[in-house]
Amino acid sequence: xxxxxxxxxxxxxxxxxxxxxxxxxxxxxxxxxxxxxxxxxxxxxxxxxxxxxxxxxxxxxxxxxxxxxxxxxxxxxxxxxxxxxxxxxxxxxxxxxxxxxxxxxxxxxxxxxxxxxxxxxxxxxxxxxxxxxxxxxxxxxxxxxxxxxxxxxxxxxxxxxxxxxxxxxxxxxxxxxxxxxxxxxxxxxxxx
Amino acid sequence: xxxxxxxxxxxxxxxxxxxxxxxxxxxxxxxxxxxxxxxxxxxxxxxxxxxxxxxxxxxxxxxxxxxxxxxxxxxxxxxxxxxxxxxxxxxxxxxxxxxxxxxxxxxxxxxxxxxxxxxxxxxxxxxxxxxxxxxxxxxxxxxxxxxxxxxxxxxxxxxxxxxxxxxxxxxxxxxxxxxxxxxxxxxxxxxx
DNA sequence: CCACATTCTAATACCAAGTACTAATAGCAG
DNA sequence: CTGCTATTAGTACTTGGTATTAGAATGTGG
Numbered sequence: 001x002x003x004x005x006x007x008x009x010x011x012x013x014x015x016x017x018x019x020x021x022x023x024x025x026x027x028x029x030x031x032x033x034x035x036x037x038x039x040x041x042x043x044x045x046x047x048x049x050x051x052x053x054x055x056x057x058x059x060x061x062x063x064x065x066x067x068x069x070x071x072x073x074x075x076x077x078x079x080x081x082x083x084x085x086x087x088x089x090x091x092x093x094x095x096x097x098x099x100x101x102x103x104x105x106x107x108x109x110x111x112x113x114x115x116x117x118x119x120x121x122x123x124x125x126x127x128x129x130x131x132x133x134x135x136x137x138x139x140x141x142x143x144x145x146x147x148x149x150x151x152x153x154x155x156x157x158x159x160x161x162x163x164x165x166x167x168x169x170x171x172x173x174x175x176x177x178x179x180x181x182x183x184x185x186x187x188x189x190x191x192x
Numbered sequence: 193x194x195x196x197x198x199x200x201x202x203x204x205x206x207x208x209x210x211x212x213x214x215x216x217x218x219x220x221x222x223x224x225x226x227x228x229x230x231x232x233x234x235x236x237x238x239x240x241x242x243x244x245x246x247x248x249x250x251x252x253x254x255x256x257x258x259x260x261x262x263x264x265x266x267x268x269x270x271x272x273x274x275x276x277x278x279x280x281x282x283x284x285x286x287x288x289x290x291x292x293x294x295x296x297x298x299x300x301x302x303x304x305x306x307x308x309x310x311x312x313x314x315x316x317x318x319x320x321x322x323x324x325x326x327x328x329x330x331x332x333x334x335x336x337x338x339x340x341x342x343x344x345x346x347x348x349x350x351x352x353x354x355x356x357x358x359x360x361x362x363x364x365x366x367x368x369x370x371x372x373x374x375x376x377x378x379x380x381x382x383x384x
Numbered sequence: 385c386c387a388c389a390t391t392c393t394a395a396t397a398c399c400a401a402g403t404a405c406t407a408a409t410a411g412c413a414g
Numbered sequence: 415c416t417g418c419t420a421t422t423a424g425t426a427c428t429t430g431g432t433a434t435t436a437g438a439a440t441g442t443g444g
Contacts, residue, residue: 005391021251023430034393039432049431051243051400058249059213074299106310106320107266107303114299127330128298134322197420215401226422231403241402243429 003031009041020053075112075147082122083159085150088112097141104139109165113175116149117161123181129158133175143167157181195223201233212245267304267339274314275351277342280304289333296331301357305367308341309353315373321350325367335359349373 003011008031015030016022024042028035042049048056075090090096090112092104110133118126139145145165153160158178165173195203200223207222208214216234220227234241240248267282282288282304284296302325310318331337337357345352350370357365 021247025430036394037392040392051246051430054243054250055213055246058246101317103317103319105303105306106323107299107306110302110306111297111299114297114302118298125293125295127295128327130324130326131298132322132324135320138319217401228423229421232421243401 005041008033009045012038012041012047013045016047016053020057021050023050074108074115075145077116077119080119082120083151083154084120085148086116086120087149088116088147090145090147092139092141092143092145094141102141104141104143106135109135109139109145109173110175112145112147113149113163113165113173114177116147117163117175117177117179120149120151120161121159121179121181126159126179126181128177129180130178131175133173135173136171139167139172145172147173152176197233200225200229201237204230204233204239205237208239208245212249213242215242266300266307267337269308269311272311274312275343275346276312277340278308278312279341280308280339282337282339284331284333284335284337286333294333296333296335298327301327301331301337301365302367304337304339305341305355305357305365306369308339309355309367309369309371312341312343312353313351313371313373316375318351318371318373320369321372322370323367325365327365328363331359331364337364339365344368 011031012027015027022030024035024038027038031038041047047053075088077086077088079085079087090108092108096104096108098105110131113133114128114131118128145167147163147165149161149163151159152162158180161177161179163173163175163177164171165175203223204219207219214222216227216230219230223230233239239245267280269278269280271277271279282300284300288296288300290297305325306320306323310320337359339355339357341353341355343351344354350372353369353371355365355367355369356363357367
């Protein structure tokens with residue numbers, strides 16, 4: 001049986017979320033309707049064509065900060081001065097929170113801060129060695145977490161980074177990270 | 193003056209690195225040659241067409257987004273005695289490591305330990321309040337992390353949980369978590 | 385049951401950014 | 415002049431669409 005228009009459009013949205021690389025033809029087969037119907041649906045729903053969707057995704061990726069591969073950062077880095085300071089934003093979405101109470105799981109806040117701290121360090125390889133953290137108040141669904149990081153100490157092979165995460169200027173998380181760093185040749189040496 | 197073939201090809205590579213969204217036509221204008229010449233160059237250099245390049249970037253991006261939301265618990269809990277102790281396993285897969293060096297990102301180890309610590313606490317709601325952690329040695333792709341947690345102290349509204357994560361019986365991570373707990377009615381009261 | 389609306393399908397012309405291929409031209413080297 | 419490389423030109427075809435028009439199928443109210 002064929003779905004109603006509304007249901008089909010809902011289905012379309014779901015399918016595209018799961019796989020945004022679907023062509024109209026593939027979607028038509030999935031829904032058992034003609035290609036034209038799918039195009040009309042896309043119009044109504046304001047969904048751009050395959051190539052535009054792909055381009056968008058690619059651009060989002062490309063716009064990010066150069067020096068560190070952006071896939072390795074949780075949260076969007078909006079400012080970064082290597083070995084000095086940085087800022088990143090993470091919007092708390094439903095995949096970040098406990099279903100029960102809508103409070104963000106601590107490890108996402110940690111991940112944001114940790115990624116930023118590591119991204120700050122100007123070295124071939126940077127790894128967290130230790131950290132001391134405090135979750136000052138629970139963060140809830142929909143809140144935007146701004147993490148401010150600054151380097152507070154540089155030693156021979158360690159950098160200390162302090163991160164404060166705020167929601168509406170209110171501190172929600174605090175962390176002191178000790179980041180271990182190496183240049184590639186040095187690591188190669190160690191590997192032997 | 194027009195560049196030599198070699199120089200033009202070098203230039204092409206540079207330009208595409210700076211802006212991978214260039215069409216053949218735009219590149220032709222940049223180099224002051226015909227579109228066909230650019231296509232021949234791309235052939236020789238093994239550079240795919242614009243759409244393929246964009247698609248590649250988008251796919252890379254998409255895979256990350258996916259791996260970034262390991263929904264529920266991180267690591268599989270294999271033993272749990274509420275308010276006493278627990279064990280969980282996490283196998284380090286490629287979505288957990290830095291592409292560059294195959295070392296696990298700290299926040300995954302943290303997430304495993306944090307989730308276990310919270311799971312241990314027998315309360316309606318349990319949230320991490322603070323933690324002190326040490327990454328003892330880097331963990332690599334393919335290694336199985338066994339996290340052992342035990343409650344070390346119970347106060348009126350706080351529980352302290354110690355977590356040790358081992359790979360082949362060798363400690364790789366240590367964490368002391370302070371978990372804040374509440375019963376639902378209590379939290380409701382606070383909300384007011 | 386008819387009339388009309390909604391929904392769907394079909395068909396056509398067109399576009400961007402290509403691939404794949406053939407052929408022609410320019411410039412220079414031996 | 416012949417041969418070779420580099421370059422340009424042109425044609426047919428491809429994908430994944432847009433935009434538009436027309437017609438068919440289905441449902442709904444009066």
